[in-house]
Amino acid sequence: MVITEHIPLSTKGHGDIVDITNDVAEAVEKANLENGIATVFVPGSTGALTTIEYEPGMLRDLPELFEKLIPSNRRYHHDDTWGDANGFSHLRSALFGTSFTVPFSGKRLLLGTYQQIVFLDFDNRPRQRELVVQIIGE
Amino acid sequence: MVITEHIPLSTKGHGDIVDITNDVAEAVEKANLENGIATVFVPGSTGALTTIEYEPGMLRDLPELFEKLIPSNRRYHHDDTWGDANGFSHLRSALFGTSFTVPFSGKRLLLGTYQQIVFLDFDNRPRQRELVVQIIGE
Amino acid sequence: MVITEHIPLSTKGHGDIVDITNDVAEAVEKANLENGIATVFVPGSTGALTTIEYEPGMLRDLPELFEKLIPSNRRYHHDDTWGDANGFSHLRSALFGTSFTVPFSGKRLLLGTYQQIVFLDFDNRPRQRELVVQIIGE
Numbered sequence: 001m002v003i004t005e006h007i008p009l010s011t012k013g014h015g016d017i018v019d020i021t022n023d024v025a026e027a028v029e030k031a032n033l034e035n036g037i038a039t040v041f042v043p044g045s046t047g048a049l050t051t052i053e054y055e056p057g058m059l060r061d062l063p064e065l066f067e068k069l070i071p072s073n074r075r076y077h078h079d080d081t082w083g084d085a086n087g088f089s090h091l092r093s094a095l096f097g098t099s100f101t102v103p104f105s106g107k108r109l110l111l112g113t114y115q116q117i118v119f120l121d122f123d124n125r126p127r128q129r130e131l132v133v134q135i136i137g138e
Numbered sequence: 139m140v141i142t143e144h145i146p147l148s149t150k151g152h153g154d155i156v157d158i159t160n161d162v163a164e165a166v167e168k169a170n171l172e173n174g175i176a177t178v179f180v181p182g183s184t185g186a187l188t189t190i191e192y193e194p195g196m197l198r199d200l201p202e203l204f205e206k207l208i209p210s211n212r213r214y215h216h217d218d219t220w221g222d223a224n225g226f227s228h229l230r231s232a233l234f235g236t237s238f239t240v241p242f243s244g245k246r247l248l249l250g251t252y253q254q255i256v257f258l259d260f261d262n263r264p265r266q267r268e269l270v271v272q273i274i275g276e
Numbered sequence: 277m278v279i280t281e282h283i284p285l286s287t288k289g290h291g292d293i294v295d296i297t298n299d300v301a302e303a304v305e306k307a308n309l310e311n312g313i314a315t316v317f318v319p320g321s322t323g324a325l326t327t328i329e330y331e332p333g334m335l336r337d338l339p340e341l342f343e344k345l346i347p348s349n350r351r352y353h354h355d356d357t358w359g360d361a362n363g364f365s366h367l368r369s370a371l372f373g374t375s376f377t378v379p380f381s382g383k384r385l386l387l388g389t390y391q392q393i394v395f396l397d398f399d400n401r402p403r404q405r406e407l408v409v410q411i412i413g414e
Contacts, residue, residue, distance in 0.1 A: 002173040002276050004243050035278040037315050037410050039175050039239050043250035045191040050370045053321040057354035058366055064353075065367050069207065069345065077202075078195035090196055091203050094188045098253070099239050101315050101375050103410030105280050110408050112319035115374070132248050134175050134241030136274060136412060138278050140311040140414050142381050177313050177377050181388035183329040208341065215340075216333035228334055229341050232326045236391070237377050270386050272313050272379030274412060 001138060003031035007040075007131040011121035015063045018119045019054045020131070021111070027133040028104050036137015038109070039101045043132060046089040046123040048096035054116040066092055066122070089122035096120060104137070139276060141169035145178075145269040149259040153201045157192045158269070159247070159254045165271040166242050174275015176247070177239045181270060184227035184261040186234035192254040204230055204260070227260035234258060242275070277414060279307035283316075283407040287397035291339045294395045295330045296407070297387070303409040304380050312413015314385070315377045319408060322365040322399040324372035330392040342368055342398070365398035372396060380413070 005027035007020055020040070028038055040049055052058050066072075069092075076087025100117065103110045111117070121127055143165035149156055158178070166176050178187055190196050204210075207230075214225025238255065241248045249255070259265055281303035287294055296316070304314050316325055328334050342348075345368075352363025376393065379386045387393070397403055 004173060004241070035280060035410075037412060039241055041239075041241050041248060043248055043253065045189060045250060045253045051321060051374045052370045053354075053366060055354070055357050057352065057357035057363065058370075060353040061363055061367055062370060065346065065371070070203065076195065077198040078191075078193070081193050081195035087195065087199055090191060091199055094190045094196075094200060095203070095234070096371070097235065097238075097373065098189045100373075101239055101317075101377055103280070103315055103317050103408050105410075110317060110319055110410075112321060115319065115321045132241050134173075134243075134248075136175060142311060142379070177379055179377075179379050179386060181386055181391065183327060183388060183391045207345065214333065215336040216329075216331070219331050219333035225333065225337055228329060229337055232328045232334075232338060233341070233372070235373065235376075236327045239377055270379050272311075272381075272386075274313060 001033055003135040005133040007133060009129040011127050011129055013121050013123040013125045013127055015066055016121040017059055017062060019116050020119050021116045024117055024133060025109050028135060029107055031135040033137035034107060035105050037101050037103050039134045041132040042098040046086060046093050048093045048098055048120045049100035050096055051115050051117055053114045086124045089124060092122040139171055141273040143271040145271060147267040149265050149267055151259050151261040151263045151265055153204055154259040155197055155200060156257045157254050158257050162255055162271060163247050166273060167245055169273040171275035172245060173243050175239050175241050177272045179270040180236040184224060184231050186231045186236055186258045187238035188234055189253050189255055191252045224262045227262060230260040277309055279411040281409040283409060285405040287403050287405055289397050289399040289401045289403055291342055292397040293335055293338060295392050296395050297392045300393055300409060301385050304411060305383055307411040309413035310383060311381050313377050313379050315410045317408040318374040322362060322369050324369045324374055324396045325376035326372055327391050327393055329390040362400045365400060368398040
């Protein structure tokens, strides 16, 4: 069985870190499958997905890591193509990745106790997003 | 239903960025399943997969990022093991990852409009590759 | 068909790199499905999964890369939250990722000849881990 769900999000951009754990959990409950996997997907090239412990310290550490690995205050070749100055957003998306798959069992996500699924919006402006959740199971 | 397809590629190596979106889309169409997921996989340890907006600027930005994070012009311990001088290729593969899963619906990949799936060949020479596409759906 | 298996691990922490290829292969054989995918998952926020050629050189190169990208010898905001001094472990986990999906065919993992699946334990102390392997196929 395959069930397709969507998660609409209003983000602030600029490295916004959005906890989507409950959204994914609700999509899985709604799908009404006992066991399987949920693939969360970002249809776009300036966002990404990962898991973190969603606590105030990490919400400061993670953006500092983004800046260190891929600074936002320099010019990228991508910026010359479109003039939208978000080359850094694209590179961060390519590095962190736009697809994330989580298993579930007994309709519950098999996450750790202190582990949340987060959407990272790297774009340089607020965005309306719609993530895909593709649920496969039985 | 599970369908296994392959994508043969001749790459230039040296950070070659190959747009495989159409190959994955054709594999999914050929599988003739309506809804599901396609897992693209690199059977090797010097390549990787990610998504980008495939435009000339990013094709320059991304190799510059590879060089910044993991320079090719230094010696790695891996090079002492095999003498093939591609330690940097292995590290880049481990960082970017060899597995990528994309959902499809109505036989179409649920990618963003400006989002392409790319194979990154980090090896230091041209390579013949054969990627695996494992398609699961109904 | 969905089969849930587990891989118990005793790790040394501190960037311990554990080859779990055989564990995943055995889980797939035990599941007794011909073709499909296995999603390996870390229920926690200080570990990660990737693939490498598991040889002595890479086992030195990879920890050096961890230190370069995300040094362990500095203070992170996360450390101020819990006082457990493992902010670097959390950041490395978020960067490398906690989910990995590998296809199998004829009950065999479709890995490259010199490609192993590894669990990276970034925590700053030995840990008992239990990875999830969610196997979907037919």
